Amino acid sequence: MRSRIEDVAAAAGVSMKTVSRVLNHEPNVREETRDRVTRAVEQLQYKPNLSARSLAGQRSYVVALVYNNPSRNYLMEVQSGMLEACRANHYNLVLAPVGCGKQRTADDIKGLFEYFGPDGVVLIPPLTDDNVVLTYLEEHEVPFACIAPRNPEKRIGVMMEETAAVLELMAGLIALGHRRIGHIKGPRTHGACQWRYAGYREALRKAGIAYDTGLVTQGEFSFDSGISGANRLLDLAEPPTAIFAANDDMAAGVIRAAGERGLVVPRDLSVCGFDDTPIARHIYPALTTVRQPTSEMGRLATLELLERIRTPGAGRMVHVEPTLLFRESTRPPSGR
Amino acid sequence: MRSRIEDVAAAAGVSMKTVSRVLNHEPNVREETRDRVTRAVEQLQYKPNLSARSLAGQRSYVVALVYNNPSRNYLMEVQSGMLEACRANHYNLVLAPVGCGKQRTADDIKGLFEYFGPDGVVLIPPLTDDNVVLTYLEEHEVPFACIAPRNPEKRIGVMMEETAAVLELMAGLIALGHRRIGHIKGPRTHGACQWRYAGYREALRKAGIAYDTGLVTQGEFSFDSGISGANRLLDLAEPPTAIFAANDDMAAGVIRAAGERGLVVPRDLSVCGFDDTPIARHIYPALTTVRQPTSEMGRLATLELLERIRTPGAGRMVHVEPTLLFRESTRPPSGR
DNA sequence: CTGTTAGCGCGTTCAA
DNA sequence: TTGAACGCGCTAACAG
Numbered sequence: 001m002r003s004r005i006e007d008v009a010a011a012a013g014v015s016m017k018t019v020s021r022v023l024n025h026e027p028n029v030r031e032e033t034r035d036r037v038t039r040a041v042e043q044l045q046y047k048p049n050l051s052a053r054s055l056a057g058q059r060s061y062v063v064a065l066v067y068n069n070p071s072r073n074y075l076m077e078v079q080s081g082m083l084e085a086c087r088a089n090h091y092n093l094v095l096a097p098v099g100c101g102k103q104r105t106a107d108d109i110k111g112l113f114e115y116f117g118p119d120g121v122v123l124i125p126p127l128t129d130d131n132v133v134l135t136y137l138e139e140h141e142v143p144f145a146c147i148a149p150r151n152p153e154k155r156i157g158v159m160m161e162e163t164a165a166v167l168e169l170m171a172g173l174i175a176l177g178h179r180r181i182g183h184i185k186g187p188r189t190h191g192a193c194q195w196r197y198a199g200y201r202e203a204l205r206k207a208g209i210a211y212d213t214g215l216v217t218q219g220e221f222s223f224d225s226g227i228s229g230a231n232r233l234l235d236l237a238e239p240p241t242a243i244f245a246a247n248d249d250m251a252a253g254v255i256r257a258a259g260e261r262g263l264v265v266p267r268d269l270s271v272c273g274f275d276d277t278p279i280a281r282h283i284y285p286a287l288t289t290v291r292q293p294t295s296e297m298g299r300l301a302t303l304e305l306l307e308r309i310r311t312p313g314a315g316r317m318v319h320v321e322p323t324l325l326f327r328e329s330t331r332p333p334s335g336r
Numbered sequence: 337m338r339s340r341i342e343d344v345a346a347a348a349g350v351s352m353k354t355v356s357r358v359l360n361h362e363p364n365v366r367e368e369t370r371d372r373v374t375r376a377v378e379q380l381q382y383k384p385n386l387s388a389r390s391l392a393g394q395r396s397y398v399v400a401l402v403y404n405n406p407s408r409n410y411l412m413e414v415q416s417g418m419l420e421a422c423r424a425n426h427y428n429l430v431l432a433p434v435g436c437g438k439q440r441t442a443d444d445i446k447g448l449f450e451y452f453g454p455d456g457v458v459l460i461p462p463l464t465d466d467n468v469v470l471t472y473l474e475e476h477e478v479p480f481a482c483i484a485p486r487n488p489e490k491r492i493g494v495m496m497e498e499t500a501a502v503l504e505l506m507a508g509l510i511a512l513g514h515r516r517i518g519h520i521k522g523p524r525t526h527g528a529c530q531w532r533y534a535g536y537r538e539a540l541r542k543a544g545i546a547y548d549t550g551l552v553t554q555g556e557f558s559f560d561s562g563i564s565g566a567n568r569l570l571d572l573a574e575p576p577t578a579i580f581a582a583n584d585d586m587a588a589g590v591i592r593a594a595g596e597r598g599l600v601v602p603r604d605l606s607v608c609g610f611d612d613t614p615i616a617r618h619i620y621p622a623l624t625t626v627r628q629p630t631s632e633m634g635r636l637a638t639l640e641l642l643e644r645i646r647t648p649g650a651g652r653m654v655h656v657e658p659t660l661l662f663r664e665s666t667r668p669p670s671g672r
Numbered sequence: 673c674t675g676t677t678a679g680c681g682c683g684t685t686c687a688a
Numbered sequence: 689t690t691g692a693a694c695g696c697g698c699t700a701a702c703a704g
């Protein structure tokens with residue numbers, strides 16, 4: 001039979017409450033008493049019962065990862081980072097996919113709280129900027145942390161300087177001699193894409209290259225939208241010599257589209273992506289891209305969330321660094 | 337404030353116990369009483385408290401997905417299927433990564449039960465065939481379901497006729513005219529790879545092609561191991577005209593290795609993979625491969641597990657169908 | 673600094 | 689077919 005807190009109390013010669021205090025790192029316990037309890041806990045291999053703890057303590061010890069429709073890779077990475085942080089803090093992770101559309105979103109988020117009653121949630125793009133979700137959380141005063149939100153100054157969580165990263169990426173392209181650089185944007189609902197687009201424009205401005213609306217087209221993060229975006233750009237009278245896609249999947253689509261037109265990357269066209277997902281390395285030519293420490297971001301966001309859960313108002317927006325990876329898909333323009 | 341079972345009882349004019357019976361679909365409740373309770377539940381928007389329920393009922397309403405080191409894609413798919421089944425049955429899903437090595441595995445699995453006390457677990461390859469885990473589960477009489485185990489007849493869960501699928505895939509290759517077909521095996525610990533290898537050999541036998549040990553090499557499911565495996569095969573005095581890799585990542589590696597040697601796929605070399613992960617479609621040329629309904633397999637395995645949790649001895653091994661996808665990476669041999 | 677008492681919300685036993 | 693009383697294992701409020 002499993003040992004209970006009562007057994008530990010008996011073994012240590014103290015009351016249940018004192019054991020509870022030690023386990024929860026509460027103050028007001030003499031050092032020596034604390035030691036005695038700790039030893040008893042180890043001797044009896046005592047593990048607290050989660051359900052009893054939640055029931056009595058009015059907390060679930062659950063944090064939820066709320067998501068909508070991110071790339072599976074991104075989700076997996078964030079999740080594994082969160083899992084790490086949760087385990088380290090004796091929290092449980094619940095996955096909370098929410099449906100699309102305002103009503104479905106509202107229903108699902110409501111269901112999440114009715115059923116699991118998480119102590120807090122982590123939001124990832126594109127849901128980080130979803131008003132239905134944000135409103136619910138704020139009204140119900142639920143602690144939450146965001147990854148890559150559109151308005152970082154109002155939130156806690158994690159962000160990366162995406163604009164700066166793109167600026168550097170674009171500077172690399174420009175240094176290679178490219179002046180007609182196309183851009184395939186990510187979904188409009190995805191806050192971070194604004195930062196990537198901003199970096200694109202800013203880089204052109206800095207280099208004194210005029211912004212050409214025709215060189216920018218809307219994508220939706222999928223491989224197929226990369227193909228169609230590339231086709232639109234390459235159909236131009238004066239096509240770009242380089243294309244920066246807002247994520248790797250679309251960049252892979254660009255490479256495919258180029259190939260189907262008989263263009264060889266990078267000889268005839270340079271291509272950049274964003275995220276450094278596995279495909280970036282597996283595709284030929286390997287993609288020049290920007291690595292986000294996605295898993296680490298999940299971990300850090302969770303840590304900030306737990307801070308806020310423990311003490312209201314605590315927690316902040318932490319920053320992580322991008323890594324630029326110049327690989328095979330970029331080269332000076334051929335000057336065809 | 338949230339309504340409790342007591343409120344529902346009052347509203348319906350019955351005792352708590354009767355409400356409990358209705359909620360848990362227990363027998364011995366008059367139809368009319370049941371209706372009254374159901375209506376009260378809806379009116380009060382009553383949701384049972386998970387912690388209280390677990391505490392009193394001595395069950396966690398948790399199933400764990402126990403895994404070791406599968407490809408992230410595979411894991412994600414299984415997970416999403418399991419999540420679906422869990423939600424539909426008011427169960428909670430806990431992710432339980434376990435470390436490598438006998439000791440770590442044992443510790444982690446022990447920790448999982450001490451902490452979460454799941455009512456059952458689902459095992460995925462390569463952990464489905466891990467003796468440390470299996471022994472623990474059997475000794476502690478924990479219900480578990482397996483995905484693609486080596487000994488399906490002894491387990492409940494889900495499997496696919498992998499051998500048959502490979503047989504068909506190979507038959508396709510042979511029909512194209514290939515007679516020297518290489519194979520890059522998956523990790524030895526991965527039970528399913530035995531089935532794939534068996535299919536490879538059986539197909540050759542059926543076609544009257546002599547088995548050549550030199551044409552089979554060991555891989556480990558990674559892109560890089562696909563590259564090195566391909567290099568070993570292509571270095572042969574009489575290299576293969578087609579290579580069947582035991583998964584898509586390795587097949588992608590084969591395409592890369594071929595490219596680096598100046599071979600064009602499929603003109604100079606045909607390539608097949610297994611799994612139909614996203615890369616199969618995104619790579620050029622698109623991979624001929626076998627699709628596993630991975631997410632569905634996760635869902636079905638969970639359903640069987642829940643059966644067994646409810647009634648000991650229940651649950652069975654269900655079968656799902658593979659889908660063959662002949663795409664761009666296969667073609668008749670050129671006869672260089 | 674420590675202990676006592678009273679629930680948290682539900683399932684279960686046993687009697688009616 | 690139904691209900692009353694007890695207890696799951698823990699934390700919170702208060703008393704010492």
